[in-house]
Amino acid sequence: MNLSYLFDAAHWDPTLSGGIPQLILSHLGYVALALLIGTVIALPAGLYIGHTGRGSFLAINAGNAGRSLPTLGLLMLMVTLLGLGLTPVLIALSVLVIPPVLTSAYAGMRSLDQRVVDAARGMGMRPWQVLTRVELPMALPVLMSGFRSAALQVVATATVAAAVGLSGLGRLLIDGLAVNDYSRVLAGAIVVAVLAVGLDLLLALVQRWVVSPGLNPSPKGPS
Amino acid sequence: MITFEDVVKVYPGGSTAVDHLSLELPTGKTTVLVGPSGCGKTTSLRMINRMVRPTSGRVLIDGRDVAEQDEALLRRGIGYVIQHAGLFPHRTVLDNVATVPMLLGRTRKQARTDALGLLERVGLSAEFAKRYPAQLSGGQQQRVGVARALAADPPIMVMDEPFSAVDPVVREGLHREFLRLQKDLGKTIAMVTHDIDEAIKLGDVVAIFRQGGRLAQVGTPREVLANPADDFVAEFVGRDRGLRSLSFESAADLPVRPLSEVGDLELDDAGRPVGYGSFTRADSLRLVTDLAIISPAGIAVRVDAEGVADGIVRHHDLVDHLAARRREQP
Amino acid sequence: MITYLSNNTDVILAALRQHIVLALLPVLIGFAVALPIGYLGVRFPRVYHPLVNVCGVLYSIPSLALFVFLPVILGTKILSPLNIVVALSIYTVALLARTVADGLRSVDELVTQSATAMGYRRFRRLVDVELPVALPVILAGLRAATVANISLVSVGALIGVGGLGQLFTRGFQLFYLEPILVGIIASIALAAVADLAIVLVQRLITPWSRV
Numbered sequence: 001m002n003l004s005y006l007f008d009a010a011h012w013d014p015t016l017s018g019g020i021p022q023l024i025l026s027h028l029g030y031v032a033l034a035l036l037i038g039t040v041i042a043l044p045a046g047l048y049i050g051h052t053g054r055g056s057f058l059a060i061n062a063g064n065a066g067r068s069l070p071t072l073g074l075l076m077l078m079v080t081l082l083g084l085g086l087t088p089v090l091i092a093l094s095v096l097v098i099p100p101v102l103t104s105a106y107a108g109m110r111s112l113d114q115r116v117v118d119a120a121r122g123m124g125m126r127p128w129q130v131l132t133r134v135e136l137p138m139a140l141p142v143l144m145s146g147f148r149s150a151a152l153q154v155v156a157t158a159t160v161a162a163a164v165g166l167s168g169l170g171r172l173l174i175d176g177l178a179v180n181d182y183s184r185v186l187a188g189a190i191v192v193a194v195l196a197v198g199l200d201l202l203l204a205l206v207q208r209w210v211v212s213p214g215l216n217p218s219p220k221g222p223s
Numbered sequence: 224m225i226t227f228e229d230v231v232k233v234y235p236g237g238s239t240a241v242d243h244l245s246l247e248l249p250t251g252k253t254t255v256l257v258g259p260s261g262c263g264k265t266t267s268l269r270m271i272n273r274m275v276r277p278t279s280g281r282v283l284i285d286g287r288d289v290a291e292q293d294e295a296l297l298r299r300g301i302g303y304v305i306q307h308a309g310l311f312p313h314r315t316v317l318d319n320v321a322t323v324p325m326l327l328g329r330t331r332k333q334a335r336t337d338a339l340g341l342l343e344r345v346g347l348s349a350e351f352a353k354r355y356p357a358q359l360s361g362g363q364q365q366r367v368g369v370a371r372a373l374a375a376d377p378p379i380m381v382m383d384e385p386f387s388a389v390d391p392v393v394r395e396g397l398h399r400e401f402l403r404l405q406k407d408l409g410k411t412i413a414m415v416t417h418d419i420d421e422a423i424k425l426g427d428v429v430a431i432f433r434q435g436g437r438l439a440q441v442g443t444p445r446e447v448l449a450n451p452a453d454d455f456v457a458e459f460v461g462r463d464r465g466l467r468s469l470s471f472e473s474a475a476d477l478p479v480r481p482l483s484e485v486g487d488l489e490l491d492d493a494g495r496p497v498g499y500g501s502f503t504r505a506d507s508l509r510l511v512t513d514l515a516i517i518s519p520a521g522i523a524v525r526v527d528a529e530g531v532a533d534g535i536v537r538h539h540d541l542v543d544h545l546a547a548r549r550r551e552q553p
Numbered sequence: 554m555i556t557y558l559s560n561n562t563d564v565i566l567a568a569l570r571q572h573i574v575l576a577l578l579p580v581l582i583g584f585a586v587a588l589p590i591g592y593l594g595v596r597f598p599r600v601y602h603p604l605v606n607v608c609g610v611l612y613s614i615p616s617l618a619l620f621v622f623l624p625v626i627l628g629t630k631i632l633s634p635l636n637i638v639v640a641l642s643i644y645t646v647a648l649l650a651r652t653v654a655d656g657l658r659s660v661d662e663l664v665t666q667s668a669t670a671m672g673y674r675r676f677r678r679l680v681d682v683e684l685p686v687a688l689p690v691i692l693a694g695l696r697a698a699t700v701a702n703i704s705l706v707s708v709g710a711l712i713g714v715g716g717l718g719q720l721f722t723r724g725f726q727l728f729y730l731e732p733i734l735v736g737i738i739a740s741i742a743l744a745a746v747a748d749l750a751i752v753l754v755q756r757l758i759t760p761w762s763r764v
Contacts, residue, residue, distance in 0.1 A: 023514030023668070064748060066742075067697065067700045067701050067704060068703060068745065069737070070707040070717075070718065070736070070740045070741075071704070071736040072711070073720075073721045073736050074737065075716075076721045076724060077721075077724075077734065079725065079727065080728070080729070080733060084536070087552060088675070113312075113603075115305060115307055115309070116312065118306075118310075119276070119309030119310070122274055122298055122373075122381075123298060123303055123323050124293065124294075124297070124299030124300075124301075124326055126295045129326070134311060151607070152612065152658075155613065156612075156614065157615070159618065160708065160711075161446055161616045163711055164725070170463045170615075170617065174617075177711075182621075182622075186675050187618070187626075188618060189614060189615065189618030189622055191611065192614070192618060193613055193614045193615075196613035197609075197610055197613060200613070211313075213355060214311075214312045214313045214355030214357060215312055215313050215354060215660065216357075
């Protein structure tokens with residue numbers, strides 16, 4: 001076991017196809033697309049269910065049901081059905097994003113202080129204004145934590161794309177394994193973990209930026 | 224004027240929240256809806272700004288049926304204050320207050336400038352403007368709630384138990400502020416409370432509800448205390464309603480005795496009494512009675528506007544005075 | 554599908570058996586390790602945030618990487634099931650240590666204070682009062698960890714030890730739908746049964762939280 005692969009400058013050549021920078025880029029590409037697709041599907045659904053209370057059963061159980069779906073199996077099923085390519089990978093990864101986003105959007109909407117929502121309506125906000133100016137900002141902390149856990153999971157799981165012939169950091173794991181090059185496997189594991197932690201930190205910053213300080217448990221302010 | 228015309232509210236499941244309510248809330252006055260829990264007072268209140276729709280009957284504001292008006296626009300024209308204030312936790316105090324003016328299309332800058340003035344009006348200094356609701360005490364939050372409701376200068380205020388979530392001392396202060404503000408502003412106010420004392424203190428008109436959503440009695444606080452319509456109202460306003468009704472009796476024509484009747488009455492150089500409770504002609508008989516009872520000598524001292532003693536009252540004088548009045552007004 | 558099932562009953566059952574062991578053994582190990590670690594996170598408040606962060610990082614290591622990598626650290630053979638068991642135990646600890654800490658922290662301060670006032674010592678209070686009250690939260694975490702483990706085992710198939718996951722790789726290599734479908738359905742069913750079992754246990758041992 002050694003870090004020679006990771007620290008070999010040749011593997012960091014940004015122009016090299018199969019080099020670490022390009023693998024990171026394609027990996028992040030899968031992650032971003034899967035997060036986008038999954039969120040576009042799950043966020044409105046979760047908000048709607050949380051807002052109306054209709055379909056709560058679905059939202060509550062989506063979390064566990066989603067976790068129980070083996071991503072590798074789904075991916076291979078999709079490849080067998082649709083052939084090799086980006087689509088089956090994106091489907092499998094998006095399915096991974098849906099449960100945490102759906103559940104947290106639902107939980108965020110349910111956790112709202114109904115007195116505040118009542119005040120918003122009573123002051124003359126229209127339903128859309130109540131949603132965008134009061135409910136969403138207040139649900140944001142819960143929502144963001146769901147999105148962050150989805151992002152963590154997708155970054156780690158996107159490695160399986162390599163198992164069906166695609167790119168991404170999984171290449172280092174699969175190819176390294178195939179030729180017993182553990183230094184390459186180690187490099188892949190480290191880069192993925194760093195990427196996951198880095199993305200989470202980035203999202204934590206985004207969260208701090210978009211969530212009102214008034215929603216912190218002990219808000220700091222000019223006092 | 225807000226008018227309830229034979230309003231009924233039946234909830235799905237068949238429970239009747241409001242049972243054929245007809246009531247007028249006079250313009251520029253505070254009308255307090257009061258009653259035990261489950262009497263339909265809050266449901267009735269929430270019909271004014273269409274948060275609840277009547278099953279039958281109409282609610283009119285200055286003759287216009289609220290059901291025919293745009294929901295959101297109607298509400299922007301009615302100040303809304305609720306228990307626990309319901310402030311937006313993600314907005315600063317200033318932006319909370321600026322909410323309705325901005326909904327009405329005023330610029331952020333203008334709305335914020337106005338909001339600062341309003342904070343001052345409700346007794347909060349400018350340093351609170353940048354804080355978030357979670358950084359305020361319950362009483363301060365409630366003040367912000369009132370400022371927020373006043374922000375667009377609505378002619379009507381709807382207040383749902385606005386002072387019941389704070390402790391008695393803070394509530395006392397909020398009551399004083401409320402009366403002072405209302406004296407200046409003269410809004411048409413509909414307020415709900417379960418506390419009869421609060422209703423009597425703040426209301427120009429008191430509407431007492433009983434279980435099942437029926438109106439038991441409407442009248443000025445003085446009328447309700449003096450002549451309860453039935454046993455329910457008498458019970459609800461309490462056993463000490465006689466004593467409390469003295470709050471509405473002026474001490475102006477209460478006969479006084481000369482100061483010389485009390486030998487050891489100590490006065491300071493300016494002639495103000497020392498060690499005795501004092502009242503002016505503007506105070507109520509309730510205060511005089513209270514002073515006479517707690518004074519060991521059974522004496523209350525009357526003072527003029529400068530605080531100079533000009534007469535005394537013994538407690539049996541009070542009893543005679545009240546008895547005489549009773550004979551005059553059967 | 555029926556033909557596939559009847560022709561491959563032995564292979565499927567063997568895969569299922571391996572899947573159960575590989576998924577559930579780590580749950581037991583991980584739970585046993587997570588309890589004391591989670592408690593430390595509550596007993597010493599300064600430990601809590603580092604604990605949460607370390608758990609987060611551990612959970613973000615891709616399972617495939619961990620499976621491949623453990624043999625290098627442990628000196629086990631690459632095909633040894635032990636790698637899977639250790640890797641999944643690590644994930645379980647990462648998930649449960651935090652849940653245990655959060656569960657214990659969620660216990661109403663008034664409850665612990667009144668227990669102390671009645672004369673409970675620290676350890677007895679933990680066992681008699683805090684753990685039972687925190688149990689619904691902890692068991693919710695246990696459900697999540699169990700279900701996650703059951704679906705993660707399949708990834709092991711990429712290195713040759715993956716329970717039902719081997720049905721995926723076989724189907725993938727042969728471009729053959731049936732084994733993949735059977736594997737997915739069996740994996741989901743197994744997760745559902747395990748989840749249900751924990752729910753039933755929870756109902757049994759926390760009668761006070763039944764609605």
